[in-house]
Amino acid sequence: MARETIANAVLAVALLATPLIAHALGEVYYVNLASRIAIVALAAAGLNLALGMGGLVSFGHAAFFGIGGYVAGIAAFHAVDGSLFAGLLPGSDRMLVIWPLAMLIAGLVALLVGWISLRTEGVYFIMITLAFAQMIFYFGISLPTYGGEDGLSIYRRNRLPGVDTGDPLNFFTITFVVLMIALFLTHRMMEAKFGAALTMARLNRTRLATAGVEPRPILLTAFVLSAMITGLAGALAADLNGFVSPAMLSWHESGEIMVIVILGGVGRLFGPLAGAILYVLLQTVIGGYTENWQFFLGLILLGVVLFANGGLLGLIAGRARHD
Amino acid sequence: MTEAALSIRHLAKSFGALKATDDVSLDLMPGELHVVIGPNGAGKSTLINQIAGGLEPDAGRILIDGSDVDGLSMAARVRAGLGRTFQVSSLAMPLSARRNVMLAVQGGSGSSFGFWHPVRRDAGLVAAALAALREVGLVGREDLPVAELSHGERRLVELACALALRPKLLLLDEPMAGLGREGTQRLIGDLAALKRTLPILLVEHDMDAVFTLADRITVLVYGRVVAQGSASEIRSSVAVQEAYLGDRDDA
Numbered sequence: 209m210a211r212e213t214i215a216n217a218v219l220a221v222a223l224l225a226t227p228l229i230a231h232a233l234g235e236v237y238y239v240n241l242a243s244r245i246a247i248v249a250l251a252a253a254g255l256n257l258a259l260g261m262g263g264l265v266s267f268g269h270a271a272f273f274g275i276g277g278y279v280a281g282i283a284a285f286h287a288v289d290g291s292l293f294a295g296l297l298p299g300s301d302r303m304l305v306i307w308p309l310a311m312l313i314a315g316l317v318a319l320l321v322g323w324i325s326l327r328t329e330g331v332y333f334i335m336i337t338l339a340f341a342q343m344i345f346y347f348g349i350s351l352p353t354y355g356g357e358d359g360l361s362i363y364r365r366n367r368l369p370g371v372d373t374g375d376p377l378n379f380f381t382i383t384f385v386v387l388m389i390a391l392f393l394t395h396r397m398m399e400a401k402f403g404a405a406l407t408m409a410r411l412n413r414t415r416l417a418t419a420g421v422e423p424r425p426i427l428l429t430a431f432v433l434s435a436m437i438t439g440l441a442g443a444l445a446a447d448l449n450g451f452v453s454p455a456m457l458s459w460h461e462s463g464e465i466m467v468i469v470i471l472g473g474v475g476r477l478f479g480p481l482a483g484a485i486l487y488v489l490l491q492t493v494i495g496g497y498t499e500n501w502q503f504f505l506g507l508i509l510l511g512v513v514l515f516a517n518g519g520l521l522g523l524i525a526g527r528a529r530h531d
Numbered sequence: 532m533t534e535a536a537l538s539i540r541h542l543a544k545s546f547g548a549l550k551a552t553d554d555v556s557l558d559l560m561p562g563e564l565h566v567v568i569g570p571n572g573a574g575k576s577t578l579i580n581q582i583a584g585g586l587e588p589d590a591g592r593i594l595i596d597g598s599d600v601d602g603l604s605m606a607a608r609v610r611a612g613l614g615r616t617f618q619v620s621s622l623a624m625p626l627s628a629r630r631n632v633m634l635a636v637q638g639g640s641g642s643s644f645g646f647w648h649p650v651r652r653d654a655g656l657v658a659a660a661l662a663a664l665r666e667v668g669l670v671g672r673e674d675l676p677v678a679e680l681s682h683g684e685r686r687l688v689e690l691a692c693a694l695a696l697r698p699k700l701l702l703l704d705e706p707m708a709g710l711g712r713e714g715t716q717r718l719i720g721d722l723a724a725l726k727r728t729l730p731i732l733l734v735e736h737d738m739d740a741v742f743t744l745a746d747r748i749t750v751l752v753y754g755r756v757v758a759q760g761s762a763s764e765i766r767s768s769v770a771v772q773e774a775y776l777g778d779r780d781d782a
Contacts, residue, residue, distance in 0.1 A: 400646050401643045
């Protein structure tokens with residue numbers, strides 16, 4: 209077995225085992241921490257599809273994360289007070305309604321953003337995705353019904369048939385399964401024709417066109433799928449925290465998701481999980497000693513960028529292999 | 532009269548005051564190998580780029596297999612039957628030669644929106660890629676990353692990519708450059724065999740190759756066609772001697 213496959217398995221088992229042990233020891237805090245890692249990893253897995261696999265440096269993925277969060281928050285808001293969204297749609301507290309809706313809306317917004325942004329390349333692409341995200345951020349602030357700058361609380365965990373979602377371990381299991389499914393589907397996709405085309409779009413767009421394949425629809429599809437995954441993570445994050453606010457839409461959040469992708473290993477399937485584990489642990493451990501934990505995060509990020517091009521997974525498993 | 536595989540009519544392209552392509556017309560007929568020669572700065576690359584769809588002409592028409600390709604993207608022209616190689620190899624360097632050619636097979640065989648079945652287990656696709664690599668004589672090196680291949684081998688990978696698309700015509704931009712003496716001789720042999728089934732438009736500096744292979748030659752100088760004719764006509768043309776072939780003494 210390849211070293212990267214072993215590293216991936218170790219990461220997955222570590223993520224699964226930690227909350228199980230914590231639960232046995234009655235440490236609910238660590239169960240929720242693991243849920244957070246899984247959700248952040250899912251958000252980063254979305255960005256990794258665009259950034260790592262398609263070479264699209266999106267600096268606006270917080271928009272999709274926040275949209276997912278607000279879909280969950282707004283649906284719960286209307287479900288609690290029985291009112292209608294825009295006078296038309298009832299609220300919902302069902303995960304199986306909220307998840308597809310969060311993905312659909314994040315995907316539609318990404319279709320528009322990507323359709324325009326993909327006319328540009330390089331630094332212009334970065335800036336235009338940031339600009340769109342900022343527009344959505346200010347839109348979020350200007351929603352007084354849904355808390356404006358203060359955000360919106362979700363008072364009850366959303367429901368899933370047959371599962372007590374209020375139980376931290378159950379909720380963790382949900383996030384873990386969703387993450388693994390997302391990574392598995394990404395893997396299948398990258399091994400298939402679409403992945404071959406997307407990889408070539410990243411490495412050499414002219415070569416892709418010379419094979420008779422239009423690069424832009426391939427990249428746009430990847431961008432939309434990427435936003436849908438990050439949007440789903442947003443819905444789960446809202447549910448975990450019981451709270452959504454414009455902070456989820458801010459460019460800090462975009463930066464955080466990107467840092468996680470880079471820490472873990474850009475373009476590596478399990479890079480987002482490796483990055484999320486490292487990021488959340490740094491935040492928790494060093495953040496326990498000093499408020500300035502981001503200083504140390506900065507140092508580590510610098511080290512990764514300068515000395516470990518493949519991120520944490522690159523350090524463990526060596527250079528990415530193509531056959 | 533048979534229809535030209537590629538027909539260029541009164542093509543023009545200027546960059547500011549510089550006329551890079553100045554009223555160029557040429558036909559590439561089935562079964563023919565047509566060479567475009569000219570000194571540096573004659574506008575050969577600009578011409579190739581307009582045919583391939585990388586650059587929009589100011590005026591004139593380009594017909595591939597009888598249909599006007601005006602406004603079509605690079606990829607659409609490839610789908611219309613245009614296979615090409617580049618002056619400077621344009622491949623995915625970290626990927627193996629096989630992977631590069633597999634993508635060409637994939638592009639030539641339908642939609643790339645497949646999300647489930649692994650390409651590496653697509654036996655037909657892999658076999659077609661290996662066949663194309665065998666056709667250009669690149670055997671035993673197909674699993675190396677392109678970055679580890681020699682300059683000449685990369686040119687062959689590009690040619691294999693073009694052939695894997697089953698094109699109606701080939702556009703080859705200085706394929707002999709950097710091949711070395713032996714490689715050039717081999718490629719001349721390959722192209723001589725290939726041109727019987729596939730019309731080829733070739734931009735080339737190697738005069739041995741040009742006069743061995745060419746059925747017709749177009750000479751470009753400062754964007755204009757100064758001579759057009761069979762290889763023997765061009766060889767004896769005074770205009771060509773002055774404008775171009777005489778330059779060889781300086782080189």
